[in-house]
Amino acid sequence: MPELPEVEVVRRGLVSWVRGRTIESVDVLDPRSIRRHALGVEDFIGNLQGATVSDVVRRGKFLWLPLVDGSAHQQAAGNGQAPPSRVALMAHLGMSGQLLMQDAGVPDEKHLKVRLHLSPSAGMPGQLRFVDQRIFGGLFVTALVPTDDGGPGGLAESPLPLIAGEASHIARDPLDPAFSFDRFYQRLRARKTGLKRALLDQGLVSGIGNIYADEALWRARLHYARPTDKLRRADAFRLIDSARAVMLDALDAGGTSFDSLYVNVNGASGYFDRSLNAYGREGEPCKRCTAAGIHATIRREQFMNRSSYTCPVCQPRPRNGRW
DNA sequence: AATCCATCCTGTATGC
């Protein structure tokens, strides 16, 4: 499922295909995929038509394409100054969203929701398509607002000092050079909840979903129900360090895919699922315990209405755990 | 005020 590494793979894949290209027209095939655009389909299309994509930026699992007005772009070419971007096309992949570059001749995907026709560019596909089976994801146009802390962060090369309004409540992710562990730890301790719930809270630390939460907790040898308000600094540090390491590894592998639901912009799957240590391994031996000569089996439990995978030996449940 | 959780969706797998 798309978490930080998968979204970053999409961002990197997308940027060279769409930067500098103009959106010539837009087909909204299923309005449910733009339900977060409150002003409706016509307004959505009107905002995009004629605009030029200046970049692809990410914060947590939110991805957006800052837009430059077509006429402003023309003027900028004349005086050599880049016009300020004030709106962006926002995308969230949700559970099953895909952003695909496709040639015009490629038949519609079964769950094609929105199609952007881009200005022709030599050797590049003509369309950017949003495909989404479960419709948890979506597209919408949002205002860009100033940030006073150096821009949206993420891993973009040169992000504008502006952030999409709907992403301004999202914390920085552990791979962001501006991520502050001290601030994270301070806010973590102030919460009275369980550790995994906190890890999944995008306002505290972003980019982590169910898969990488379980992987980071396993790697740090911490149980998901450990109380946040008592967690030692060293444990919290190891947890963030683990999240960072596992997500960097996943990024190198092109992301995690279990099926064709998550693919990069070319339709290819990542292969990080082969490297998972906890997630999806119910009944299989814990690799770390096995290496130490101990017999232990990964356990699956229902938690927050979804599955959590832990090793009962090296991630012992706390006595006063919090859900 | 902080925390929690039902809800939005559809395709696939499994059970009876």
Next chain:
DNA sequence: TGCATACAGGATGGAT
């Protein structure tokens, strides 16, 4: 074979 149920889960808004 067919029908029913469980499951996958990110973000949000309303409830507690």
